[in-house]
Each structure stands twice: as structure tokens, then as C-alpha cells.
Amino acid sequence: xxxxxxxxxHRQPAEVERQLKAAVAEENVITLAGGVPADELFPAAxxxxxxxxxxxxxxxxxxQYGWPEGHDKLREHxxxxxxxxxxxxxxxxxxxxxGAQQGLHLLARLLxxxxxxxxVETPTYAAALQxxxxxxxxxxxxxxxxxGLDLDALQDAFARGGARLLYLVATGHxxxxxxxxxxxxxxxxxLAERYDAWVIDDDAYGCIHYGARPAPLxxxxxxxxxxIHLGSFSKVLAPGLRIGFIAGPPALIREATFLKQAHDxxxxxxxxxVLARWLDxxxxxxxxxxxxxxxxxxxxxxxxxxxxxxxRTTPDCATWESPEGxxxxxxxxxxxxxxRALLPSAVQAGMAYEPAEPYFVDAGEPSAVxxxxxxxxxxxxxxxxxxxxxxxxxxxxPLRTDLPVP
Amino acid sequence: xxxxxxxxxHRQPAEVERQLKAAVAEENVITLAGGVPADELFPAAxxxxxxxxxxxxxxxxxxQYGWPEGHDKLREHxxxxxxxxxxxxxxxxxxxxxGAQQGLHLLARLLxxxxxxxxVETPTYAAALQxxxxxxxxxxxxxxxxxGLDLDALQDAFARGGARLLYLVATGHxxxxxxxxxxxxxxxxxLAERYDAWVIDDDAYGCIHYGARPAPLxxxxxxxxxxIHLGSFSKVLAPGLRIGFIAGPPALIREATFLKQAHDxxxxxxxxxVLARWLDxxxxxxxxxxxxxxxxxxxxxxxxxxxxxxxRTTPDCATWESPEGxxxxxxxxxxxxxxRALLPSAVQAGMAYEPAEPYFVDAGEPSAVxxxxxxxxxxxxxxxxxxxxxxxxxxxxPLRTDLPVP
Numbered sequence: 001x002x003x004x005x006x007x008x009x010h011r012q013p014a015e016v017e018r019q020l021k022a023a024v025a026e027e028n029v030i031t032l033a034g035g036v037p038a039d040e041l042f043p044a045a046x047x048x049x050x051x052x053x054x055x056x057x058x059x060x061x062x063x064q065y066g067w068p069e070g071h072d073k074l075r076e077h078x079x080x081x082x083x084x085x086x087x088x089x090x091x092x093x094x095x096x097x098x099g100a101q102q103g104l105h106l107l108a109r110l111l112x113x114x115x116x117x118x119x120v121e122t123p124t125y126a127a128a129l130q131x132x133x134x135x136x137x138x139x140x141x142x143x144x145x146x147x148g149l150d151l152d153a154l155q156d157a158f159a160r161g162g163a164r165l166l167y168l169v170a171t172g173h174x175x176x177x178x179x180x181x182x183x184x185x186x187x188x189x190x191l192a193e194r195y196d197a198w199v200i201d202d203d204a205y206g207c208i209h210y211g212a213r214p215a216p217l218x219x220x221x222x223x224x225x226x227x228i229h230l231g232s233f234s235k236v237l238a239p240g241l242r243i244g245f246i247a248g249p250p251a252l253i254r255e256a257t258f259l260k261q262a263h264d265x266x267x268x269x270x271x272x273x274v275l276a277r278w279l280d281x282x283x284x285x286x287x288x289x290x291x292x293x294x295x296x297x298x299x300x301x302x303x304x305x306x307x308x309x310x311x312r313t314t315p316d317c318a319t320w321e322s323p324e325g326x327x328x329x330x331x332x333x334x335x336x337x338x339x340r341a342l343l344p345s346a347v348q349a350g351m352a353y354e355p356a357e358p359y360f361v362d363a364g365e366p367s368a369v370x371x372x373x374x375x376x377x378x379x380x381x382x383x384x385x386x387x388x389x390x391x392x393x394x395x396x397x398p399l400r401t402d403l404p405v406p
Numbered sequence: 407x408x409x410x411x412x413x414x415x416h417r418q419p420a421e422v423e424r425q426l427k428a429a430v431a432e433e434n435v436i437t438l439a440g441g442v443p444a445d446e447l448f449p450a451a452x453x454x455x456x457x458x459x460x461x462x463x464x465x466x467x468x469x470q471y472g473w474p475e476g477h478d479k480l481r482e483h484x485x486x487x488x489x490x491x492x493x494x495x496x497x498x499x500x501x502x503x504x505g506a507q508q509g510l511h512l513l514a515r516l517l518x519x520x521x522x523x524x525x526v527e528t529p530t531y532a533a534a535l536q537x538x539x540x541x542x543x544x545x546x547x548x549x550x551x552x553x554g555l556d557l558d559a560l561q562d563a564f565a566r567g568g569a570r571l572l573y574l575v576a577t578g579h580x581x582x583x584x585x586x587x588x589x590x591x592x593x594x595x596x597l598a599e600r601y602d603a604w605v606i607d608d609d610a611y612g613c614i615h616y617g618a619r620p621a622p623l624x625x626x627x628x629x630x631x632x633x634i635h636l637g638s639f640s641k642v643l644a645p646g647l648r649i650g651f652i653a654g655p656p657a658l659i660r661e662a663t664f665l666k667q668a669h670d671x672x673x674x675x676x677x678x679x680v681l682a683r684w685l686d687x688x689x690x691x692x693x694x695x696x697x698x699x700x701x702x703x704x705x706x707x708x709x710x711x712x713x714x715x716x717x718r719t720t721p722d723c724a725t726w727e728s729p730e731g732x733x734x735x736x737x738x739x740x741x742x743x744x745x746r747a748l749l750p751s752a753v754q755a756g757m758a759y760e761p762a763e764p765y766f767v768d769a770g771e772p773s774a775v776x777x778x779x780x781x782x783x784x785x786x787x788x789x790x791x792x793x794x795x796x797x798x799x800x801x802x803x804p805l806r807t808d809l810p811v812p
Contacts, residue, residue: 006665039466060445063646240469242674259412268648
């Protein structure tokens with residue numbers, strides 16, 4: 001028999017996975033490892049009410065099979081939400097998916113030939129890379145740094161690299177928390193147009209930003225035929241519903257729907273209807289604004305704590321940027337410490353982070369860690385940074401924190 | 407830009423899909439088209455109670471991200487259920503999937519090389535063929551007829567055809583309702599052993615049978631390393647939960663778990679926990695027995711109605727077998743009528759069926775229709791067969807029903 005092997009590469013080594021899983025289960029360990037929404041922001045009672053209403057009014061239909069494209073009322077709600085975000089799209093140009101992850105997987109299968117060239121930011125969302133891994137792409141990495149997106153590298157990915165598909169997270173970039181400027185967004189679209197390429201705008205964090213509202217790429221008018229908008233309710237409402245969506249050109253949505261049917265027939269009817277009912281009763285954007293206030297405070301606390309803990313001016317300095325959106329911050333450890341090697345000491349000291357190696361497309365950065373501030377309260381964030389500092393000092397000796405931040 | 411096209415072939419033409427969708431929405435049309443469980447057997451109130459209990463006791467954990475392998479308590483319940491079915495499997499050798507369909511898709515991706523040979527029954531479950539379509543397999547069809555599985559063809563599929571993977575529905579075969587005999591089951595396993603092949607036993611209908619309990623292939627002892635058991639709660643409880651599972655060798659389950667993570671991260675935490683809570687409170691097998699009684703009566707009514715309506719002895723006879731399990735019956739229309747061409751007249755007469763062409767792997771049978779009796783009451787079944795007869799007689803002239811059934 002053939003020895004099975006999933007061709008998924010951008011993942012933690014089994015040992016690191018085991019350590020992280022154990023750490024999460026540990027009462028005394030504060031985890032900044034998972035980029036997950038805050039437990040206390042879930043509207044549990046409201047969702048329970050929505051469920052009761054669905055069982056009362058929709059009964060069997062909510063427990064029966066549905067259609068692969070998704071529940072019509074939910075697609076109408078999504079269309080309305082997107083319209084609030086400046087993205088005009090009719091309900092029948094929307095496919096409901098099992099989270100944005102499934103949307104990504106379907107798009108990779110549809111738009112990328114096996115072994116074909118793919119333009120992606122580096123670093124970027126590790127699970128997106130896992131979805132693309134299955135097509136064994138010829139990677140065309142485009143650096144995303146504190147200075148933004150490397151547009152020369154993007155042009156090169158299209159021109160010399162032959163890529164006709166770009167995946168990017170314009171807002172709330174994972175893991176850096178970056179938000180592309182309007183100039184960058186327009187430049188990306190111009191290049192995509194020049195080279196006749198598809199653009200997947202992963203907007204799962206699109207509404208979670210700490211400055212002015214950035215325009216989703218699909219809202220920038222004249223490129224509707226090449227920009228595919230990926231969305232999700234996981235970050236703004238509850239990941240346990242496992243509902244995301246693709247909005248794009250109708251012909252593409254139609255093929256994605258057939259493909260989805262072959263994958264899992266449809267997204268759970270029950271959760272789709274519970275979500276649609278919740279959306280009937282509650283203004284989503286108001287809920288999101290309440291959540292963003294909480295996340296912004298946590299972002300501030302994390303950035304302050306890091307500023308206080310890590311010197312930036314010594315040769316062994318740590319480097320980071322303040323996130324402008326999303327749930328996480330990318331920290332390069334001082335002294336170029338190996339993030340995977342340090343993890344057990346950090347857990348021992350009472351905190352967990354995620355080594356960021358799987359977020360890099362090509363050459364990794366062993367000293368990079370992803371710190372997620374979204375599901376830890378302010379006290380916990382300060383304590384976690386303090387514990388991380390202890391683990392680092394145990395490895396490197398005392399850090400100098402008396403230097404002025406430049 | 408590349409013109410996207412999902413490589414899914416075993417599906418109805420768009421026109422037939424449109425007709426079926428319209429027919430289902432029509433109040434006056436009785437549909438035998440969808441192989442779906444009976445609406446009135448869903449324990450809606452119990453599931454609502456389970457939801458309330460989950461929200462009360464598990465709160466945020468039920469709305470948060472989980473792990474790709476599935477909720478531990480649910481895996482324990484599945485293990486216990488399988489054990490009742492004679493299939494011993496520990497919880498950590500179980501992967502929770504978004505329905506059995508996703509399990510199939512993951513297994514196709516893991517166990518079948520692109521373009522590789524695949525042994526499948528013909529006819530068989532059309533959506534399974536859609537999942538396999540994505541690997542563009544070299545089909546090795548194995549006829550499944552009234553006489554059972556063609557074991558010579560199976561041997562040929564392995565020996566000359568080079569197949570090292572077999573997909574079959576041993577119990578409650580879709581669309582014929584067949585159940586393999588003990589002799590056939592043992593023969594399948596012996597051949598699989600001789601040719602060192604994997605066997606996927608799609609047991610979604612495993613508990614829905616109208617005779618003695620057939621033994622799942624994985625219960626037949628010495629082949630645990632090559633038989634993968636596919637299961638689902640869709641037929642026995644509620645498809646709207648969208649929960650199925652794979653049980654198999656641990657190394658395979660581990661790889662399938664990585665693959666699932668790349669596809670959709672995990673199955674919805676919420677529905678998994680609601681299901682686990684329902685299973686805490688209600689004996690599943692007792693619920694299933696109650697359902698099977700209903701389905702068996704409907705099966706009897708359909709078979710009686712068909713016997714009364716269609717002559718079997720004229721040259722233009724219809725042919726069918728009485729289902730021994732599952733939800734549907736395969737009927738070859740009299741006079742070799744084209745099932746797709748007849749559909750509009752049948753809908754006009756007030757009933758809908760599914761043209762069975764997509765269930766055939768290679769040469770289709772244009773006159774075959776799938777009649778599903780599971781979600782229509784006894785009166786409706788009789789009326790639907792009567793209406794079908796009217797449509798046929800409008801096309802062929804009066805059917806002779808006065809001949810003795812042989």
C-alpha cells in the first residue's frame with residue numbers, strides 16, 4: 001500500500017505542536033500563541049437565543065441538507081455587510097465556506113495550476129501557505145516589512161516569475177499586524193492589471209484596524225473582475241460557527257461552488273441559519289466596533305510592555321512594529337535567539353508564543369515569534385512579556401533597558 | 407487570467423440541476439429526488455436543549471477555535487458507537503470531518519495519486535465520484551448489480567488495472583439500496599489483501615438496513631491496517647450538523663488531520679459540542695432503530711407501488727430491486743425512456759426523481775432514475791409513483807400491469 005503523506009509543509013514540527021498544545025491546556029501558562037478572538041466578546045446568550053428561534057420557526061429546514069452555495073438569507077446579510085465595507089457584491093456572487101480557510105483552499109485549487117508560480121507576501125498567514133502547499137507552487141515571495149510591501153519584488157514576481165495569482169492580507173496582516181497604505185493598494189492593483197493576474201484579498205481582519213478604515217481591494221472600483229474578496233465571521237463574531245465566504249466574479253463563484261460540493265457538499269445548515277438569525281437581530285458593525293476597542297487597548301498594552309522590556313539600540317536588540325490591525329505582533333527575539341529552542345524555557349517561565357518560522361515562505365527567520373494579544377487581558381499581557389523577558393535573560397544574561405528608544 | 411474550471415464531472419447538467427431545484431421549491435411537487443432523512447425524525451427540541459446546555463456549561467469554548475482532529479468528547483462518543491457496531495477503534499484513531507463527503511475527499515487526496523487507478527462500484531454515490539474526479543483517476547469500474555458485486559471485475563481492477571484503492575458502499579448502497587453478503591465482504595477483503603490495496607468502506611448508511619445487521623468491513627478482524635471506515639451523523643441524526651468521521655490506521659489519521667487543517671482548519675466547534683451533548687443525553691442506537699422502522703415502512707410502500715405500476719415481463723419492462731438498506735431504489739424506466747428528457751413531464755405531473763446518470767462511472771444508463779423514499783410519507787410515495795406512471799404513459803402509451811410478476 002502507498003504510504004500516505006499530506007503535502008503540507010508550512011507547519012510547526014510535531015514537537016513544537018505538542019509543546020504548544022500542552023501549554024494551552026496549562027492553567028498557569030499565559031498563551032500569546034493562538035491568534036484567536038477574545039472569549040469574553042462572544043455573544044453566547046444571543047447565539048443561544050438565535051438557535052432557539054431557528055428551532056422554533058425553521059425547524060427541520062435548519063437540520064436538513066441545504067444547497068452548496070449557502071443559505072440565501074445569510075448570503076443577503078453578507079452582501080449587506082460587504083456593502084457597508086464599500087464592497088458592492090450581489091448575494092449570488094457570494095459562496096458561503098467553512099471559514100475563510102476553505103475559501104482559500106478552493107481558490108488555490110481553481111486559480112493555481114499544480115506547480116504553478118504564486119506570488120505571496122513573506123511572512124504571511126501560515127495556514128494560507130498550507131492551503132497553497134497542496135498545489136506545490138513555485139513560490140514567488142514578496143517581502144512585507146515594516147516599510148510595507150516590496151512593490152519591486154511584486155513586479156518581479158509577475159514579470160520574471162510569471163505569477164498570475166497574488167495572495168495578500170492587505171489589512172491586519174498576519175503575523176505583523178500591518179495595514180497597506182492606499183498608495184500600496186493602488187500599486188498592487190495596477191500591477192495586477194498590467195500582468196493580468198488574479199488577486200486574493202484575505203480580508204478576515206478587514207474590520208479589525210486601529211486607524212482610519214482601509215479600503216478593501218475590491219472596493220477600488222475598476223478591478224472587480226480580478227479581485228476576489230475573502231471574508232470570515234471567525235474574527236468578528238465566533239470561530240466556532242466556522243463560517244466564511246468568497247465574493248468574486250460570478251463565473252468563478254459558480255465553479256468554486258461545484259468544487260465545494262465535491263469537498264464537503266455544503267457548510268453546516270444549522271450554523272448558517274443561527275448566524276443569519278443573529279444578524280437579523282443584531283447590528284454586526286456595532287458589535288465589531290465594541291470588539292475593536294478592546295483589541296486596541298490590548299495592542300497598546302503589548303506594545304508598551306515590549307517597549308519597556310526590550311532595548312532597540314544594542315547590537316543584540318529585538319525588533320518589532322506596532323500592529324495597525326489584526327490580532328498579533330511579530331517580534332524578532334534579541335540576540336537572534338532561536339524561537340523554537342527557547343519555547344520550553346518560556347513555557348517553564350509561564351508564557352507561550354508561536355515560533356514564526358512557518359509564516360515565512362522561503363528562508364525562515366528562526367528568531368521571529370508571533371505574539372497574539374487578542375485573547376489575553378491587560379494584566380496577562382504585561383505578565384506574559386515579563387515572563388518572556390525572564391526566559392530570554394536566562395539564556396542571554398540581563399537585557400539593557402536603560403537605552404532611549406530611538 | 408486563467409479561466410477557472412472545477413474538474414468535477416459526475417454531476418447533473420446545469421439544466422437538470424435547475425429543474426430539480428425548482429421542483430423541490432414547488433409545493434405541489436412530491437420529490438423522490440433527494441436522498442435525505444425524514445424531516446419529522448429530527449430531534450429538534452432535543453438539539454435545542456443540547457445547545458442551551460452547551461452555552462450554559464461550556465460557554466466560550468464552544469464558540470472558540472478547536473483542534474483539527476475534532477472535539478475529544480465527540481471522538482469518544484464515536485468510538486463508543488463504532489464499538490456497538492463491532493468496529494473497535496480508539497478515539498485518537500478518529501478524525502471528525504465536515505460530513506462523510508469531506509472524509510472521502512481527504513482520503514482521495516491521500517491515497518490516490520493524480521491520474522492513478524481507482525476501483526469503484528458502478529453505479530455508486532455520485533458525490534463520491536465528484537470527490538474522486540478531482541484526482542482525475544483512471545477508473546476501474548466494478549459492476550454492482552442485482553446479483554451483487556462483480557468479484558471477477560474487482561480482481562481484474564486490482565490485477566490488470568493496477569488499482570490499490572477500492573471505494574465501496576457495502577451497506578445501504580447508493581443508489582440501489584443493496585447490502586453486500588458476508589461472503590462478498592470476505593471476498594473483497596481477501597482480494598484487497600492479495601493485492602495489498604486500501605479499502606474505503608463508506609458506512610454512512612451502515613445502521614440503516616432492513617434485514618440482519620451486516621458487519622462493517624473494519625469489524626472483520628485481521629484487515630484493520632487496510633480498511634478505512636467512513637461514517638456520518640447525517641443519515642441517522644441530522645445532516646444540518648454536517649458531521650462525519652474517518653476511522654482508520656493512526657498514521658493515516660494523522661496525515662488526514664494535517665490535510666484537513668489545510669482545507670478548513672477544523673469542523674465547527676459549536677455543532678461538534680452540541681452533538682456530543684446530545685449523545686451524552688440520548689442513546690443513539692435507540693433513536694436509529696426508531697428511524698429505521700419508519701424507513702422500512704416507506705421502502706415497503708414504494709416497492710409495492712412500483713410492483714403494482716410497472717410490468718416486469720414485457721419487452722419494454724422496467725427493472726428494479728427492493729432496497730435492503732439506505733434511502734433509495736434504482737429504477738430503469740420502461741421502454742428505455744431517457745430519464746433526463748422525461749423529467750419535465752414528471753415534474754409537470756407533480757413528482758420529481760433524480761436521473762441516475764451521474765452515479766455511473768463509465769457508460770451511463772440514461773433510463774435509470776434514483777427514487778428516494780426516505781423523506782416522503784406513505785401517501786406521498788403512492789401518489790408520486792402514480793404521477794410518474796402518468797408521465798411515462800403520456801410518453802409510451804398505457805403500461806400493461808395485468809401480467810403476473812415473475
